[in-house]
Amino acid sequence: MNNEKAKLVLSVYRPGGQDAIDPTFDKALDQVRRDPAMAVWFEEQRRLDEQMMDALAGFPVPSDGRLIAGLAIEPRRWRFAFRPLALAASVILMLSLGVWALLGDRTLQLPETATLTQISLYLTEHQSSLGLMSDDLARVRSWLESREGPVPGKLPPGLAQLTLIGCETWKTTRGRVSLICFMGEGQQVAHLYIFEGAQSRGDLPSMNAPSFSRENDWLLASWQDGRSAYVLGAPAAAGTVIESYLKS
């Protein structure tokens, strides 16, 4: 094997040594051991490869993209639920175990001491899927109402201008909670959580003077209006000014 052929083969040799036992490289590595000029070339290539790999491993990735990609599973999940065989099997299993009641009362367990912003972050982390994908606010309201989920009153003016993605609602040990998901410019997501029964959360300010905070790389605004409490969250890394969602 001449040096040109050896260089061609070794161009795909990984610097971490994973390919050391692959016989494809045997002759080319022999050439490196025999020819000092090849050894210099090979060492330079290894250094270049390591530098590139190390540098690229630290290249930042937008955090909001992953959240949006996570929404992609929803349509399939619903379709899967209605595949005839799967549905029949589920019905038989549920009837035989007598778990209809359990299914009808699926309640999310939430800590009694958690704040509304903490609950919102927990739901963002662990319950990021949406039950309805729709950009129609009337349909979102209707869907939430039909599931006895809290429905927002008037949306903050800035938020109403964003693109609606969809919604979800949960029955929790802290009461019912709804989520409405929006997408702003640059595909930045914003989550509006609506908690029922704001009377017990008397410390929250009104919508005109919301409380702002930052937790786990999320910017949060919370307020109460009428019978509901609200938490609006957006990823801080996206450079979002969350106040702009609340103003006209």
Add this chain to the structure above:
Amino acid sequence: MEADLFQRLLDLWYDPLYRFALSLSRNRDSALDLTQHTFACWAEKGGALRDTSKAKAWLFTVLYREFLRNERMRRREPTADDADSFDRIEAEGRSSYDIIDGHAAMQALQSVDEIHRAPLALFYLENNSYREIAEILDVPIGTVMSRMSRGKEQLRGILKINQERRFKVIEGKRASKGASREQ
């Protein structure tokens, strides 16, 4: 179970797929779209893949094919971006390269010709073997080797020129500081 697998794939492969998409498209929004499309395809068709150990190659292949499809459409409708082609740069001599950070490395990678960029990106971003790269790009192993070899040669040249440009900027700043002190 299906949603759990999807979430695991998202956790494992979102970042590498986004970086691969960015290296190919050289545009943040296009990279986000390509990555989003890839996971949407998995949600739609991934269940048909019986061997989930092949999920990685499946995801990278889907992303690469979508990129090629977009490029074909883009070329039918020429835009200002077409003028943004990079001259082929050959390396002169061998030296070590002052790769400052991920942005500089990504910029250099994005400057490599498209045909050589995809195998290089798969090699550097995800430490893929030549067999995996051949499978994802659907080309023979010999083609992977020749594209990698030429791609690395081009990359060396780009890094060398970028390094020289940085030195010139630094020298220029030093000279202007010195001149202002003398005044």
